[in-house]
Amino acid sequence: MAVKKKKASHIAVIPRYRVIFTVCDNVLTWYSVDLADGGEMVPVPHDPDKSLLGDVNEDGKIDAKDASDILVEYSKMSTGGVSSFSDKQKAAANVNGDDKIDAKDASAILSYYSYTSTGGKEDIESFLKSNKE
Ligand SMILES: [Ca+2]
Numbered sequence: 603m604a605v606k607k608k609k610a611s612h613i614a615v616i617p618r619y620r621v622i623f624t625v626c627d628n629v630l631t632w633y634s635v636d637l638a639d640g641g642e643m644v645p646v647p648h649d650p651d652k653s654l655l656g657d658v659n660e661d662g663k664i665d666a667k668d669a670s671d672i673l674v675e676y677s678k679m680s681t682g683g684v685s686s687f688s689d690k691q692k693a694a695a696n697v698n699g700d701d702k703i704d705a706k707d708a709s710a711i712l713s714y715y716s717y718t719s720t721g722g723k724e725d726i727e728s729f730l731k732s733n734k735e
Pocket residue numbers: 656657658659660661662663664665667668
């Protein structure tokens with residue numbers, strides 16, 4: 603029996619980061635693309651079940667959009683609404699590691715975002731650790 607070639611159902615290109623995501627049978631694969639090197643796609647080892655802490659909307663960046671998604675989710679939950687986050691998004695959203703997704707997580711993401719936009723290089727986990735009050 604011939605093996606059917608699987609087609610990726612989603613391809614997202616994030617030029618700024620030179621990253622391409624493909625989703626094939628619900629498996630997310632990241633490729634880093636070296637534009638200086640003829641645009642060759644190199645798969646990046648990535649565990650599809652592991653979420654990037656703070657990246658709630660899964661676009662590869664931690665920024666104000668993620669914080670705003672958290673606030674929307676938080677207000678939904680606090681008015682008895684149904685969560686629209688996947689388990690992966692919940693894990694990414696709970697940046698301070700308690701068992702709630704709330705305004706504290708959004709504010710931690712915003713501080714981290716302002717840190718990286720002013721040239722901060724630490725990842726969010728070390729950033730939060732060194733900024734714990
Ligand atoms: Ca994001």
